[in-house]
Amino acid sequence: MNSIFHRISVRKYEDRPVEKEKxxxxxxxxxxxxxxxxxxxxxxxxxTD
Structure with missing residues (x-):
């Protein structure tokens, strides 16, 4: 619930791949x-591309 009530908007991303496990x-x-x-x-x- 904490994640829902205290969410943020992400507007800047890093240019790197996300691990397959994640x-x-x-x-x-x-x-x-x-x-x-x-x-x-x-x-x-x-x-993924």
């Missing part, structure tokens, strides 16, 4: 989101 962790977190009737209708596309 991307996979974010995707796993997204797959834990609830869906209606447990349909799990989401699709994830990862673009």
């Amino acid at each position: 991307i996979m962790e974010i995707l796993r977190a997204g797959m834990q989101a609830p869906s209606a009737c447990n349909q799990q209708p989401w699709e994830f596309y990862v673009v």
Whole structure:
């Protein structure tokens, strides 16, 4: 909850790749989101270039 209530807007990014492990962790977190009737209708596309 702390992350939700104290969020920030990022407007400047570093020009370096994100590690594959971090991307996979974010995707796993997204797959834990609830869906209606447990349909799990989401699709994830990862673009690395």
